[in-house]
């Protein structure tokens with residue numbers, strides 16, 4: 001019997017490889033302990049679903065820098081690193097990538113929350129978040145928010 005792999009054993013399957021996508025997100029919390037969610041606009045992946053503001057990193061950015069930039073671009077507000085506290089994270093296998101998404105909470109910012117990208121916004125009690133369809137990655141983020149806010 002020939003063993004043509006004796007000098008070069010079979011490799012682990014290629015399908016084990018994933019594209020890891022790093023996204024940073026924020027639960028903004030208002031004075032009534034409600035959380036801000038935003039609806040993904042038409043034309044984007046997962047359009048119509050409600051999500052936490054945030055987005056992908058730009059090259060060389062730290063998570064807090066990326067989040068401060070995204071909050072300014074999407075909502076027209078300014079916050080500082082000292083006002084961002086890590087709460088939990090999402091790790092979810094989408095079909096074409098694996099999402100790793102830290103979720104921060106933020107209670108202090110300057111400016112009025114304004115939908116800068118035409119997205120619908122809603123302030124929602126943590127125990128009502130399940131009434132809004134969210135991306136699958138976000139579902140495990142709800143219980144820590146309920147624990148924190150209810």
Ligand SMILES: Nc1nc2c([nH]c(=O)n2[C@@H]2O[C@H](COP(=O)(O)OP(=O)(O)OP(=O)(O)O)[C@@H](O)[C@H]2O)c(=O)[nH]1
Pocket residue numbers: 023024025044045046050051052053054055056099135136137138
């Ligand atoms: N911001 C945000 N993104 C989320 C959440 N949950 C979730 O699965 N995602 C996914 O994480 C990625 C976020 O990237 P993004 O908002 O910067 O990206 P995008 O699809 O608008 O893409 P683009 O910026 O390349 O146009 C998307 O694939 C989005 O579906 C969430 O709660 N907030």
